[in-house]
Amino acid sequence: xxxxxxxxxxxxxxxxxxxxxxxxxxxxxxxxxxxxxxxxxxxxxxxxxxxxxxxxxxxxxxxxxxxxxxxxxxxxxxxxxxxxxxxxxxxxxxxxxxxxxxxxxxxxxxxxxxxxxxxxxxxxxxxxxxxxxxxxxxxxxxxxxxxxxxx
Numbered sequence: 001x002x003x004x005x006x007x008x009x010x011x012x013x014x015x016x017x018x019x020x021x022x023x024x025x026x027x028x029x030x031x032x033x034x035x036x037x038x039x040x041x042x043x044x045x046x047x048x049x050x051x052x053x054x055x056x057x058x059x060x061x062x063x064x065x066x067x068x069x070x071x072x073x074x075x076x077x078x079x080x081x082x083x084x085x086x087x088x089x090x091x092x093x094x095x096x097x098x099x100x101x102x103x104x105x106x107x108x109x110x111x112x113x114x115x116x117x118x119x120x121x122x123x124x125x126x127x128x129x130x131x132x133x134x135x136x137x138x139x140x141x142x143x144x145x146x147x148x149x150x151x
Contacts, residue, residue, distance in 0.1 A: 009107035015100040088146040
């Protein structure tokens with residue numbers, strides 16, 4: 001096992017499971033984690049947008065990451081969660097199979113994303129962390145969900 005040295009950059013991530021794989025997002029973007037509530041469908045929205053929820057008087061769009069990634073649909077259960085995140089100054093909810101833990105990951109064990117194909121579907125992967133025999137896919141949530149920002 002690799003250990004962090006004094007003064008090494010340590011990053012914190014919220015890890016979650018989706019389609020039997022482990023993913024993580026930067027904890028600084030996460031506002032809260034909630035159980036699945038009733039989601040109101042919105043007509044003519046993107047295929048991966050489940051709809052909206054009312055969270056303490058604020059309407060929040062809910063994105064199904066299984067649909068966004070092109071995974072097979074799965075019935076929600078007691079482990080299913082909505083991760084409420086701030087993405088480019090807009091609050092969104094992400095539906096995931098389950099939330100695992102908060103991890104402190106040394107920057108030194110994060111590998112760059114390997115080239116996988118010519119398409120752009122891997123651009124939202126920030127890197128892959130190798131931790132205790134696990135491979136954790138680190139997502140760049142701004143690239144995954146956010147709109148392109150003009151330079």
